[in-house]
Amino acid sequence: MSVLVPARDEARRLPKLLPGLLAQPADEILVLDDQSSDGTADVVCAYADPRLRLIPGRPRPDGWIGKNWACHQLAEAATGELLVFCDADVVLRPGALDAILHEARRQRADVFSVFPRQLTGSPGLGERLLVPLIDETLLAFLPHRLLDLPVPSAAAANGQLLAFWREAYTTIGGHEAVHDRIVEDVALARRARRLGLKLGLALGGDLVQARMYDDYRQTVAGLGKSLRAAHLSNDAVVLASAAFHVTAYTVPWLRWRHGRAWRIAAVLGLAERVLANAKTGRGAYAEAALVPITPLAALPVYATALRRKARWKGRVYP
Known part of the structure; x- marks a missing residue:
């Protein structure tokens, strides 16, 4: 080895x-x-x-x-x-x-x-807002069953x-x-x-x-350089992803008084974070309270992904 x-x-x-x-x-x-x-x-x-x-x-x-x-x-x-x-x-x-x-x-x-297991350590909320999204993407959005089927595009590493x-x-x-x-x-x-x-x-x-x-700034840069490729290198897909997350996790809290369906959606967003943290062993269940503002905090990540160049480790890549 x-x-x-x-x-x-x-x-x-x-x-x-x-x-x-x-x-x-x-x-x-x-x-x-x-x-x-x-x-x-x-x-x-x-x-x-x-x-x-x-x-x-x-x-x-x-x-x-x-x-x-x-x-x-x-x-x-x-x-x-x-x-x-x-x-x-x-x-x-x-x-x-x-x-x-x-x-x-x-x-x-x-x-x-x-x-x-993703660790966070800075005193601010920046890491805690964005880093757990790595686990949630893996556990809540990756169609694991497709990895055993003859679907070459279904791949994760x-x-x-x-x-x-x-x-x-x-x-x-x-x-x-x-x-x-x-x-x-x-x-x-x-x-x-x-x-x-x-x-x-x-x-x-x-x-x-x-x-x-x-910290938050480094997290935005790090996630942003990878996000575009993870969304098929397509601007429309990147924008659709941003709109989906705001709609699914932020809007239900703004619409809390407008019907039972909105309240259920809001609570399910919290439950997803709690379950993801439990599955990975991160704990830190209080992070679920950050779910409503996480999509807004992630908007700079999407903006970074829409750029035509990425900067990392002192180097610039197309």
Whole structure:
């Protein structure tokens, strides 16, 4: 098993990630320093474990998304039969890698991804308003049954923790096949489905957790860069999604006194958040009170998705 970590300016996050990785039964742990400017390489070199190796990243070729280029280089350097790509914002508890291996085999998955338990930590409401939408989208809107049917467009994966058997990765063409896709995980999943490979999914629970963003502004930028691709790269679909969420979760509260149906719709929106938090183990049930204003707080995310360029990690992509 090879654990592969693309890292660009992750000196602050790696001290939380690496101890958990070193507690796993991985045969090798490769961290690629993607031309960082913050001492990422020094953090990696501070750990003395023969399995841990720092790989200096090569300059990014034209047309490549930075993360995809980093993952491509990691795969070239890896020797394992199971390639586990892990983002620097993920934290693995003891037993996580064994659980991933067991569940991938149980589901007979060629490509297997984990949706970490999403953590929020800033004192403001920004993260708590938007980050839980990741879980709600996964649990309330993804048609899971279609993943077992011959519908190639029905595909889901999470690049935060994404594992491939070597043969499957080669068949897909690796990250090179999706080198220009900002939402590379979904693109890889769809390509895998088209090639007849099986996808596997799991919730991270207590074993795999992540804190993706630090505040509201960063959350808007992070979700916004991915939202367009997740909506078929279509402006009309993006706008329809925004209108649906405002109508389904905000308007019922404004119409509370206009009939029983509106009150039922309002309460169901709260129930959805409570159930999603329970399923993922997040708890934080008081977040349900934020549901009516969450679609309004998400409007800047949709506005970001409508732009023709995305900025992330100091790079600009079309």
